[in-house]
Amino acid sequence: MSLAADAFVSQIAAAEPWPENATLYQPLKEDQILLSDCASSLAVQAYLRMCGLPVQVVCRANAEYMSPSGKIPFIHVGNQVVSELGPIVQFTKAKGHSLSDGLDDVQRAELKAYMELVNNMLLTAELYVQWCDDATAAEISRPRYSSPYSWPLSNILSYQRQWEVRRKMNAIGWGAKNLEQVYEDVSQCCQALSQRLGTQPFFFNKQPTELDALVFGHLFTILTTRLTSTELAERIKSYSNLLSFCRRIEQTYFEDKSS
Amino acid sequence: MNQIMAAAMELRCWGGDWGLPSVHTESLIILAYAKFSGANITVSPVDWTWKTITASVPELLCGDSAVQQPTQILNFMRKQRFNADYELTARQGADTMAYIALLEEKLRPALLHTFWVDAENYINLTRPWFASRSPFPLNFIVPSRHANIALSRILLTKGEAPLHRISEVEGRIYSDAKECLNLLSYRLGTADYFFGNLPTSLDAFVFGFVAPLYKASLPSGSLQSHLRLLDNLTRFCDNILQVYFNSDHLCPPPPVQDTMDANLQKLTQLVNKESNLIEKMDDNLRSSPQHKPHRLEPKPSPSSAKRSTPA
Numbered sequence: 001m002s003l004a005a006d007a008f009v010s011q012i013a014a015a016e017p018w019p020e021n022a023t024l025y026q027p028l029k030e031d032q033i034l035l036s037d038c039a040s041s042l043a044v045q046a047y048l049r050m051c052g053l054p055v056q057v058v059c060r061a062n063a064e065y066m067s068p069s070g071k072i073p074f075i076h077v078g079n080q081v082v083s084e085l086g087p088i089v090q091f092t093k094a095k096g097h098s099l100s101d102g103l104d105d106v107q108r109a110e111l112k113a114y115m116e117l118v119n120n121m122l123l124t125a126e127l128y129v130q131w132c133d134d135a136t137a138a139e140i141s142r143p144r145y146s147s148p149y150s151w152p153l154s155n156i157l158s159y160q161r162q163w164e165v166r167r168k169m170n171a172i173g174w175g176a177k178n179l180e181q182v183y184e185d186v187s188q189c190c191q192a193l194s195q196r197l198g199t200q201p202f203f204f205n206k207q208p209t210e211l212d213a214l215v216f217g218h219l220f221t222i223l224t225t226r227l228t229s230t231e232l233a234e235r236i237k238s239y240s241n242l243l244s245f246c247r248r249i250e251q252t253y254f255e256d257k258s259s
Numbered sequence: 260m261n262q263i264m265a266a267a268m269e270l271r272c273w274g275g276d277w278g279l280p281s282v283h284t285e286s287l288i289i290l291a292y293a294k295f296s297g298a299n300i301t302v303s304p305v306d307w308t309w310k311t312i313t314a315s316v317p318e319l320l321c322g323d324s325a326v327q328q329p330t331q332i333l334n335f336m337r338k339q340r341f342n343a344d345y346e347l348t349a350r351q352g353a354d355t356m357a358y359i360a361l362l363e364e365k366l367r368p369a370l371l372h373t374f375w376v377d378a379e380n381y382i383n384l385t386r387p388w389f390a391s392r393s394p395f396p397l398n399f400i401v402p403s404r405h406a407n408i409a410l411s412r413i414l415l416t417k418g419e420a421p422l423h424r425i426s427e428v429e430g431r432i433y434s435d436a437k438e439c440l441n442l443l444s445y446r447l448g449t450a451d452y453f454f455g456n457l458p459t460s461l462d463a464f465v466f467g468f469v470a471p472l473y474k475a476s477l478p479s480g481s482l483q484s485h486l487r488l489l490d491n492l493t494r495f496c497d498n499i500l501q502v503y504f505n506s507d508h509l510c511p512p513p514p515v516q517d518t519m520d521a522n523l524q525k526l527t528q529l530v531n532k533e534s535n536l537i538e539k540m541d542d543n544l545r546s547s548p549q550h551k552p553h554r555l556e557p558k559p560s561p562s563s564a565k566r567s568t569p570a
Contacts, residue, residue, distance in 0.1 A: 109442035113357035120360040171408075171415045173328065192353035 011094075018095055022055045022077045024048075025063045031147045032061060033072075034140075035225050036126040041073040043217025044085055048075075049253040050208045051097045061148035089210050099209045107204060111211050114196065114203065118211075121189035122218045124174060125182050129232060131165040133179055136228050187235045190219075194239040201248065208249070215242075216249045268339075272317040274304035274392060277474040280504055282388065284370065286317040288329045288467030294503040295458045298341040306392040311401050329467075333460055344459050351454050355461045358446070358453075361439060362468050368413045368428075369436030369482055370472060375409035376425060379479040437485050440469075444489040451498060458499065470496045 026041040027033040033041070041057075048055045055075060060066065067074040067083045074083035075091075082091045092098065100111060130141045145161060146154030169175045174182070193215060202208045203215070219242055223233050236242060270293070272286030280302075281287045293300045300319070305311050318325055319332045326335045337344070344352065374385050381402075389405065390398035410425065417428045443465060452458045453465065469486065473496050477483050487493060 105445035106448070109446045110354065110357065112438075112442055113354070113361040116364045117357040117360035120364050168415045171412045188356065192356045195349040195353040196357075198350070 016078055016095075018053050018092075018097070019078050020054065022053065022075060024055045024057050024073050024075045025060055025066060026057065026073045027063045028059045028061055028148065032144055033059075034144060035130055035221060035227070036123060037064075037072040038225065039123070039126060039218040039221040040071070040085065041217070042221055043214045044073050044075070044088055046216050046249065046253060047085065047089065047099075047210055047213035048092075050099060050213055051092055053092065053097060085210065085214060099207065100204075102207065103204060103209070111204070111209060114193070114211050115214055117189060117192065118214050118218060121185055122222075124169075124172070125186045125189075125232075126218070126222070127165055128169060128174055128177070128182050129179070129227065131162050132169055132175070133228075137162060139228055183231055183235055186232060187238075190236055190239050190242060194242050197241055197245060199241065202245075212245075212249065216246055220246045220250065267321060268298065268300040268336075269320045270300045270302050270317060271305050271310060271314055271320070272302060274306040276388065277471075277476065278500065279470055279474055282471055282475070283316065284467045284471060285329045286467075287470060288463050289317055289319070289332050291458075291466045291499065291503065292333055292336065292343060292460055292463040293341070295460075295463060296336065296341040296343040298336055298339070307394055309394060309397065311389075311393045312397050312404075329464075333463075343457070343463070346457065347454055347459060351459075355454075355459065358443075358461055359464050361442070362464055365435045365439035366468055368417050368432040370468065371409040371413055372425075372429065372432060373472065373477065373480065373482055374475075375406045376413065377479060380477050381406060383478045384475065433482060436482055440482075440486055440489055440492065443469075444492055447491050447495060449491065451495070458503075462495075462499070465492075466496060466499050470500075 024041070024044060027037060029038075045055070045057065063072055063074070064070060066081075068081055069083045071084050074081055075088060077091070080091070082088050089098075100108060103111060129136055131137050142158040142162065146158040149157060166175065177185075197203055202212050204211070219236055222236055223243075223246065227233075270286070270289060272281050272290065273283035275281045279287065280290050281304075290302065292298075305314060305316055310316075315327050317329070317332065318327050319335060321335070321339075324335075326332050336342075344355070347355070373380060375381055386402040386406075389402040393401045413428065413432065414425065417432055418425075447453060453461045469492055472480075472483055472486055473493055475483075
């Protein structure tokens with residue numbers, strides 16, 4: 001969508017309140033969804049719960065193809081379909097719900113910078129581990145990604161996806177890295193997040209923001225997903241304040257379901 | 260611990276122009292960091308050598324080891340005790356990582372596009388510059404190879420499969436880049452450097468990304484005009500050039516700036532505050548000429564009114 005169309009749509013979005021039947025689409029939870037998609041989806045769910053906006057999670061095998069940008073997750077609200085955390089945050093802001101209004105300019109700059117850090121490092125590392133590491137790709141990613149489809153479509157789709165991700169990794173310079181370096185990068189990223197969080201309950205002290213949702217989504221998913229090796233989870237576990245952060249958000253927003 | 264090795268560091272990088280020690284972002288980052296941390300490195304530009312195609316630029320050679328990629332090179336220099344960041348707190352170190360990620364994700368695609376993909380800039384500025392600095396017959400190969408790499412990088416990271424067309428992502432990457440520049444401007448505020456009174460690696464990265472955009476004479480530069488409106492960033496670049504690179508070619512801000520009056524400054528602040536919506540409309544703005552310095556009102560010609568003077 002061009003920018004002018006985006007602006008037009010968000011003006012229309014601002015006119016209507018949040019409906020009751022908003023839905024969030026993601027791939028099948030048990031069989032199909034992969035680590036990176038699950039992390040992004042959980043981040044969006046956490047964000048919407050923090051805003052207090054009700055949303056139903058629906059699992060569909062073709063969620064990736066229904067999405068307007070090809071990325072998971074996407075939400076279907078009223079007449080609009082919005083995908084990915086960034087546009088969803090802007091969309092909810094247009095409707096009047098925002099978590100980062102109380103921040104001043106410098107803090108907002110920090111917020112955006114840390115969100116990019118998570119996207120740049122954690123998400124890329126997740127993609128690398130899933131698709132560029134041969135063991136994981138063969139045992140977990142390819143079978144899961146193609147599970148709803150029969151042969152030969154399953155083979156074609158999974159290898160195509162793997163090829164795409166590997167191309168992207170080569171373009172940004174991660175193709176030359178080995179697994180150990182990727183784990184090291186994840187450690188550094190977690191160290192930065194841990195230092196930023198310190199002893200505060202949330203990243204920007206009292207109130208959760210979209211950064212908290214994003215970090216929670218990624219860390220919680222990595223901690224609770226079974227991969228071929230537990231190295232990734234171990235690296236995160238060495239930062240205790242991040243662990244307690246995840247637990248706190250899980251308890252506050254995900255366990256007391258009042259719907 | 261080879262202290263002797265520390266003295267013999269050589270950096271292979273692209274040469275300088277437009278008042279900068281190097282026109283290449285990564286090379287500039289390392290040159291700036293070396294100055295900040297007081298490291299003595301000999302600069303050997305790859306211009307006019309076959310290394311333009313065989314070597315990966317920039318590359319730091321120290322004794323037997325060769326290090327590539329700016330982050331690796333900076334780590335290597337830190338291990339050699341050339342550390343510009345030792346006064347930073349842990350949290351500031353974390354902030355550094357975050358802002359560098361912001362630069363990479365939001366600003367780099369637009370910079371690549373401005374220099375290598377935008378047809379006017381590429382044909383009039385970038386390609387002649389790189390072609391003139393490469394020996395025959397590489398002058399046919401080197402620029403187009405860089406341009407292809409730049410285009411594929413933009414499409415792979417920002418393009419939405421399966422529609423891999425550059426026109427659809429252009430608007431988005433430019434608005435992201437403008438927002439990134441605004442955020443950097445807010446963070447810098449009125450200070451000379453990002454953390455206190457001494458420059459650090461973050462300053463080196465920001466300088467490396469922003470300085471070529473600031474100084475190059477781009478025929479079509481909407482991002483450049485946006486940057487020129489952010490006084491503190493341009494002052495930041497000039498300050499570093501003056502203090503650390505002793506440049507005599509300190510170009511004073513182009514005379515266009517002088518004719519921008521206070522009204523335009525206020526408008527700029529409004530735009531920055533309402534950045535979301537207005538940058539969305541930027542698609543339309545980009546196609547029309549921008550910021551023409553014609554605020555001079557025509558002086559009313561002295562009216563020689565014929566007055567009937569009373570006799």
